[in-house]
Amino acid sequence: MTQQVEDQWADGLIARRAPDPGETTTPEDEEPQEDDLEFEPIGGPYVGAVRGRLDALRELVGLSRTRIDAQALAEAGRVLDEASARQRLSARHTVVAVAGATGSGKSTLFNALARSQISDTGLRRPTTGAPIACSWTDGAAGLLDRLGIPGRLRRRPLDSAGTDLEGLVLVDLPDLDSAVVSHRQAADRVLALVDAIVWVVDPEKYADAVLHERYLRPLAGHAEVSFVVLNQVDRLPGEAADQVLDDLRRLLDEDGMALGEHGEPGATVLSVSALTGKGVGELRELLGRFVQERGAAARRLAADVDAAAADLRPLYVADGRSGLDERARKDFADRLAAAVGASAAGEAAEREWQRNAQHACGTPWLRLWRWLDRLCSPAVQRTRADAEVEEEVTARQRVEQAVRMVADEASAGLPAPWAQAVRESAVRGAEGLPEALDELAVREELERGTSPRPPWWPAAVLAQMVMTGIQVAGGLWLLGQIVGVLQPGLIVPALVMLGGIVGGPLVEWACAVAARGPGRRYGQETERRLREAAAGCGRARVLDPVATELLRYREVREQYAAVAGPG
Structure with a gap:
């Protein structure tokens, strides 16, 4: 009786054994529970280069979340999630999808590889409406759960025990160009999760634009986990099969898919006839060796990381050298110094020094004349308030221009x-910068106070007093002679008075010449202090935040380099 039941189910259409009499059966639409056999999860972090690249990608995403749109990081996040999910599942199994367009014979090839009539075939299109899985060994339930394949669509081949395909999980996908949208979506979802792909093409549609532009070209980087099979070669006469196969290789090369020829890593390209069995044994042998290597999951993951890195490249790789050099920093400091009026302040300090020298060493009569001149000639200039408003507007514009230029230079490339x-960090730092520079200028002016006087100024003042005294004495002497109080003798008092008159301007001129050098140095020192103070303010508010952003970019650029790998 048991033998009869076993014969009843020995058609390769289900993945479970027939129940013995008296046993309860599992409903068809529920997932059958596989034997609790030990399987080998990848377990722990990946090893080697894949582990380092995954860690770098995880760090890269973490550093970029506040700078890059979440949608741009979605694919990288998906790769990390899928890597984590695959890591927890069996490493003894390799999931291979059989994908192809309508009429390519992929279901027939799927059955030929399984040596069982598992997937429906026929002229009606679409024939395959949902992914069907065939597993040669137990322990693949987690992998199939991840693919979303229900238990009723999981099968076991008749010769699953002791074959060279142990560990293989073969999945027959719906047509890639199916007229039913849900079929294409199901195929795309599974293609993103499997470890390897067998692309099945036929002599009529091997150059189909949908297949190449939508699938083979975007997945060209997955060449090491790809098998491209030209099916139905029994329909080609003579050497036509070789010609079509060569043309297929040419198209794959144009798609950017490396071909595994002459020992080079890449896609395996071969011709088969699923109907007659030609080449199917070779494909089974290739798949057997591929599965036994147990490296498909890591290679698929490495290819996914490559694809994610290629998509992220425009977000992390600069066109040229970026950053701020010394010239840019000096130009920014010069513009802030111009905005705060450092040169004007230095010139004003120099004029103040010379004016003080004139006040201290000038003749009393000249100072009196200048005071009367200012008193008798009212200024026709604009009010001080209007001038200050215009200066403030001009200074603000200069600051904004300086910030804009340094931000453009720092972000170039x-x-x-x-x-x-x-640019945003520079703009944020520039908020309140004009006001800070104004306060800085006022503080510098208050700290400077009145210009100091050199040691020789008292001697110059004394000399002017002597010259003034000589003038007064000579004048009184002449006046006394004129009125008859003193004896006549105009030459001597006139010479005395003339000496005082000429000596006063000479002393003033000598003092002005002597004050020119110290006055210039005093103005230059005033300009230097104001320039350094403005540069320090600009550095703290603008350059340092910009440098921080550039440092963050360099960090993520290094992480991206680790993600992209040596290539």
């Missing part, structure tokens, strides 16, 4: 998100 972050 950066990828768009990081260039925007640099």
Whole structure:
């Protein structure tokens, strides 16, 4: 009786054994429970280069979340999630999808590899409406759960025990060009999760644009986990099969898919006839060796990381050298110094020094004349308030221009998100910068106070007093002679008075010449202090935040380099 039941189920259509009499059966639409056999999860972190690249990708995503749109990081996040999910599942199994367009004979090839009539075939299109899985060994339930394949669509071949395909999980996908949208979506979902792909093409549609542009070209980087099979070669006469196969290789090369020829890593390309069995044994042998290597999951993951890195490249790789050099920093400091009026302040300090020298060493009569001149000639200039308003507006414009120029120079060549972050940091730092520079200028002026006087100024003042005294004495002497109080003798008092008159301007001129050098140095020192103070303010508010953003970019650029790998 048991033998009869076993014969009843020995058609290769289900993945479970027939129940013995008296046993309860599992409903068809529920997932059957596989034997609790030990399987080998990848367990722990990946090893080797894959582990380092995954860690770098995880760090890269973490550093970029505040700078890059979440949608741009979605694919990288998906790769990390799928890597974590695959890591927890069996490493003894390799999931291989059989994908192809309508009429390519992929279901027939799927059955030929399984040596069982598992997937429906026929002229009606579409024939395969949902993914069907065939597993040669137990322990693949977690992998099939991840693919979303229910228990009623999981099969076991008749010769699953002791074959060279142990560990293989073969999945027959719906047609890639199916007229039913849900079929294409199911195929795309599974293609993103399997470890390897067998692309099945036929002599009529091997150059189909949908297949190449939508699948083979985007997945060209997955060549090491790809098998491209030209099916139905029994329909080609003579050497036509070789010609079509060569043309297929040419198209794959144009798609950017490396071909595994002459020992080079890449896609395996071969011709078969699933109907007659030609080449199927060779494909089974290739798949057997491929599965026994147990490296498909890591290679698929490495290819996914490559694809994610290629998509992220415009977000992390600068076109040219970025950053701020000494010239840019000096130009920014010069513009802030111009905005705060450092040169004007230095010139004003120099004029103040010379004016003080004139006040201290000038003749009393000249100072009196200048005072009367100012008193008798009212100023026709604009009010001080209007002048200050205009100066403030001009200074603000200069500051804004300086910040804009340094931000543009710092962000030149950066990828768009990081260039925007640099500009935003500069703009944030520039808020309140004009007011801070104004306060700085006022504070510097208050700290400077009145200009100091050199040691020789008292001697100059004394000399002017002597010259003035000589003038007064000579004048009184002449006046006394004129009125008859003193004896006549105009030459001597006139010479005395003339000496005082000429000596006063000479002393003033000598003092002005002597004060020119110290006055210039005093003005230059005033300008230097104000320039350094303005540069320090600009550095703290603008340059340091910009440098921080550039440092963050360099960090993520290094992480991206680790993700992209040596290539």
